[in-house]
Amino acid sequence: MAVSSDTVKTIESATGGDYKYGFVTDIDMDFAPRGLNEDIVRFISAKKDEPDWLLEWRLKSYRRWLTMTEPRWARVRYATIDYQDSYYYAAPKPKELLNSLDEVDPELLRTYEKLGIPLGEQKVLAGVAVDAVFDSVSVATTYKEKLAEEGIIFCSFSEAVQTQPELVRKYLGSVVPYSDNFYATLNSAVFSDGSFVYIPKGVRCPMELSTYFRINAENTGQFERTLIIADAGSYVSYLEGCTAPMRDENQLHAAVVELVALDDAQIKYSTVQNWYPGDKDGKGGIFNFVTKRGACRGVNSKISWTQIETGSAITWKYPSCILQGDNSVGEFYSVAVTNNHQQADTGTKMIHIGKNTRSTIITKGISAGKGQNTYRGQVKILPGATGARNYTQCDALLIGDECGGHTIPYIEVRNPTAHVEHEATTSKISDDQLFYCMQRGLSAEDAISMIVNGFCKQVLMELPMEFAVEAQKLLDISLEGSVG
């Protein structure tokens, strides 16, 4: 994801429909030996100098994972993954201990600059604090001191393990249990780094917090772990972005994100996912198998997910809300694009537990080429959720004749006072529409972009301003070449 107007220019100046972030950074790396076993888990934990309880938690997860099988219920197809053929830890070799951003390896700074994420002290993005994660480790976090003045903790997960052990121990796995599902359990065993956020009581985070994930090394899985805690009455808007080099092999990305909102707290979590999608023939690309879940634990709390999913060969993710606190609110806004051979099976779960809990689901699936796009969503109203309400709207847009859009809702209502609404539409960009636009002087590409942006407007509006324009450009790029 990219944040500055520089990136916009980079994107504009590039030609053709190729992935713009496909370059590789040549840098000295530290790897764990290839494959996965208890020693690797211990290796990762030791690298990070973790306390015993965390190592035990990892080992427990690993042992559990050995008993599990890959889920195959999603509407996606891929060859079996050989989990022993991958590296589970890859980190740029640190030159020395870093005291400030200016000591970050210049090669890394250049990489992020190329991606539109300047990290150097003079150049940081105004109003956005960035944590940059490169393969398995966080390499830099900007604006840390400024945030600390407000008592906000924004740092890499590894750092939080050292500096905030109580918070980490209290909340890690409290929303996504270590045994939750195949990929989350794998992540719990081998997670490398990610971001940690704590917003103290009553504090409104004064800037966007953002993490930029970059996969660089070959044959390496990325297993980041993010934990965000919004204490009573606080507010935070957080954004993640991601890219990876172009490679012929598929690379696994199995992240876990846990959000906790206490009384009256609000978390807005936005994702612009642009992992390498594979080439036109479906070769290569990232397998994006991600578990994201938020717990609205406090009364009147609110968690809002917004995702723009344009990348990855396969996307399997269902950012969810557990609405425990009375009057809590869950929202899910999604745009998912599949072009060429991309496949996406994505949606959400809204679990209503508290009284008068409310949820809104707005999804826009766009399929072009041979892309397959499935919305899969669950709305569950438990017996205690008196007065719960849900509104779901799923729209699919098809471009061309070889793609597919599917909607699979699961609705379970166990309280008679609940109110659940579900609407779904499927439409196609017709030749008539394209011709009409072209007759007015627009190119087919501009016409599609205009129609797609109109189709997604409701979701794009939910993104923080700085990122909305960027997201639009990404949509355009992802759909390049979708008309002949």
Place this chain on the structure above:
Amino acid sequence: MAKKTPLLEVTDLHVKVEGKNILRGIDLTVKAGEVHAVMGPNGSGKSTLAHVLAGREGYEVTKGGVRFQGNDLLAMAPEERAREGLFLAFQYPVEIPGVSGMNFLKSALNEVRKHRRLPELDAMDFLTLAREKMRLLEIDEKLIQRAVNVGFSGGEKKRNEVFQMAMLEPRLAVLDETDSGLDIDALKIVANGVNSMRSPDRAIILITHYQRLLDYVVPDKVHVLAHGRIAKSGGRKLALELEKKGYGAFGQSDASVAA
């Protein structure tokens, strides 16, 4: 542009649709400053001609050609034709959900202006221009703020087409039954809009079934399209004649079209 080159020159144009011969040798020359009316029975090929000129897919030109401002029109992509100044007011304007009329037209106008090496209009200048044209066509601004043609009444769609034409200032405008479905007052407004577009360096082709429009927009020439050919051309009087006598004299029937 040399004064003598006709704006549009259609020569012996033959067109097949789905393997069927629809246009069978159209000859038509339109000079800058002229207004031509094309009339003819249902299914005679009027919209087909308009679509072929605009570059719609699915039409196979089997013989003949078209020159527009001296260039080979058929070699140009549809959007190039539009940018070069060819405008088609659709018989059935298309709905584009999610795209506001303002946004749509601003992008279109700026594409055309870029092509003409004019500076792009910013939001304010665009709005000023749009308001002027809206006044001319008595269009409510709210209509243009809505998604393009979505939920418009038949008459509103037609008026919107003329509004777009007024904004894009084409060299050649082809209006395909823009008068159909308009009430008397709307017809006058639209005719007024079309008349305001008449200029020495612009030409207009009016496809219509009704002589009534021609009372307001007086054509220089009237053509009868039948059997996929221009069966007769004449002056203003030909339209009045047709109104009285119908197309019987041109022997049009479904069987003859299919042949």
